[in-house]
Amino acid sequence: MADLVLGDDHAIFVDALVATLPQRGHRVVGTAANVRDVVGEVRAHRPDLCLLDRFFGDGDGLDVIGELLNAGGRTRILVLTADGDVRGMRAALGKGAAGYVNKMCGLEVLAGAIRGVMDGEVVVELAASRTPRLAGTTDARRLASHLTARERQCLRMLVDGAHTTAMAKQLGVAPTTVRTHVQSVLTKLGVHSRLEAASFAMRHGLLDDERMLVAG
Numbered sequence: 001m002a003d004l005v006l007g008d009d010h011a012i013f014v015d016a017l018v019a020t021l022p023q024r025g026h027r028v029v030g031t032a033a034n035v036r037d038v039v040g041e042v043r044a045h046r047p048d049l050c051l052l053d054r055f056f057g058d059g060d061g062l063d064v065i066g067e068l069l070n071a072g073g074r075t076r077i078l079v080l081t082a083d084g085d086v087r088g089m090r091a092a093l094g095k096g097a098a099g100y101v102n103k104m105c106g107l108e109v110l111a112g113a114i115r116g117v118m119d120g121e122v123v124v125e126l127a128a129s130r131t132p133r134l135a136g137t138t139d140a141r142r143l144a145s146h147l148t149a150r151e152r153q154c155l156r157m158l159v160d161g162a163h164t165t166a167m168a169k170q171l172g173v174a175p176t177t178v179r180t181h182v183q184s185v186l187t188k189l190g191v192h193s194r195l196e197a198a199s200f201a202m203r204h205g206l207l208d209d210e211r212m213l214v215a216g
Contacts (some may be wrong), residue, residue, distance in 0.1 A: 004029065012161045035061060053081055077168040
């Protein structure tokens with residue numbers, strides 16, 4: 001079992017990892033949604049491993065890798081990010097990270113990466129970032145074209161990591177209405193969870209399509 005600190009500002013993604021990583025034999029001892037708090041959590045808990053996102057509202061996670069290594073002593077750093085920039089990967093490893101994994105690689109790849117890093121390996125998994133966006137993108141956008149304007153708003157909020165309460169407040173509707181909209185999004189996209197919906201949208205660039213941003 002490895003003690004983990006999760007540094008990521010996407011709440012839904014963090015919640016999913018908090019729920020699933022213990023099933024893989026790991027213990028999440030701390031979470032943080034900004035760069036400064038990640039350093040504080042690592043200093044406080046001195047975990048075996050810190051899963052570190054790339055970009056936060058208050059800075060680039062790569063800039064504090066050295067500080068994290070000093071704060072945690074034995075702590076290893078595994079950068080877990082949606083950023084597919086090979087230069088970012090090289091920079092992370094150059095600063096002392098033990099691994100660099102694209103979020104779109106999935107849980108099985110992440111679990112294997114954690115095992116590899118804990119065994120002293122340097123792990124790089126960029127398979128998801130190398131997946132051609134055109135593969136399946138036409139079908140993905142066809143599915144997304146059936147979303148209503150309100151459902152597209154909900155999808156954008158899922159990608160931003162918003163919870164039901166925050167979504168309801170922003171939309172000015174009841175939480176039960178939000179849940180109905182979200183379930184419709186899942187059904188129309190053919191996915192089974194909010195995390196999958198957010199990953200699906202990110203993978204196929206659905207929110208980069210201006211048509212997705214136009215209210216219907």
